[in-house]
Amino acid sequence: MTEETALKLFEEKQIRSIWNEEDEKWYFSIVDVVEILTESPNSRKYWSVLKTRLKKEGSQLATNCSQLKLQSSDGKFYKTDVADTEQLFRLIQSIPSPKAEPFKLWLAKIGSERLDEMQDPELSIDRALEYYLQLGYSENWINQRLKSIEIRKELTDEWKSKGLKEGTQFAILTDIITKAWSDKTTKEYKILKGLKKENLRDNMTNTELILNMLAEASTKDISQAVNPETFGESKKVAQQGGNVAKVALKELESRTGKKVVSNLSVKKRSENTGLKEENE
Incomplete structure (x- = not known):
């Protein structure tokens, strides 16, 4: 199964x-959806209790939901209950929530957008640009961020x-690169910036982004050169690139x-500078 991971934003x-490219479906983390719909302080426990109840009722959602490895707040990948769009609609019906209707509309919109992007990849770039502008990022930063994605x-x-495995091996190599240039693993870097589930690159300054791009581009070039x-x-190559x-x-x-690696994040920059890049 060919897969591509992402983070989707709802409110x-x-x-x-x-x-999943084969069946052209999104699969979403159930506990993340439960947390949004219920605003429960312990969404995993809520889902565990609900799952047990649904199994007793013979619900296909509880018996047929899949488990896939998704990245947790600690940067590691763990098996997590996931559901496709159809299954999530069933889940929503089982959870009384004022957010049910807007969430249904959001799900339908996500599915439509993905199919459009498959036909025209530029649309995904346009949407990313619009998203960052709405959050208040500077155009200079956005240009760097989009380049970093490439x-x-x-x-x-x-x-x-090179036959390397997505998930654990990619995460290890990324940690080596990050540690080599910043003296911090991805987890340590996120702790410095006070992040949990947020994307680290989305919380880097322009200079941090540029250096991270240099590290990753160098790793790719060295890998192609030494094969x-x-x-x-590949771990040695990652160290060299960093x-x-x-x-x-x-x-x-x-x-x-001045130190390059900083504790500045989106939230902190918003509080201190109105999200204007400190090194524009």
Whole structure:
């Protein structure tokens, strides 16, 4: 099954999701949906109780829901109950919530948008641009972020061509790259910025984004040049790619006297500067 992971936004709350290219369906994290619909402080427990009840009632939702690996707030991937759009509509009927109707409309819109994007990939870029503008990001930052998506895709394509596995191996290599240039793993970086489920790159400054792009682009170029044959060799390449950006970081810090890696996040920049990039 060919899959592509993503984060979808409903009323500024994130829902982990996976797109299955074979059956052209989105699969959504049930606990994330439950959290939004119920505003429960413990959505996993709520879903566990509801799932038990639905099984007793003979509901197909409880018996047929799949489990797929989704990234958790700690950066690791765990098996998580997921449901497709049809199953989520059944779930919504089982949960009394004032958000039920707008959530149904959101689900229908997501499915339609994805099919449109498959026919015209530029639409996904346009939607990303619109999303970041609505959040108040500067155009300069947005241009960097969209470029970072392209560079990340080139790197993951290179990893796939080497037979590396999405999920654990990709996460390990990403951690090596991030640690090499920033002295922090992805988890440590997110803790510094006070993030949980939020995307780390969406909370980087312009300079952080540029250095991360340099690290990932360098890793891809080195990989293509040396052609690693094992995961162990790819780990060494990831270290080398991150080191390229580390050299640039040290040079910049020596000339400016300022630390590049910061605790600034979207929320903090919004509070302090109205989301204007501090280094525009």
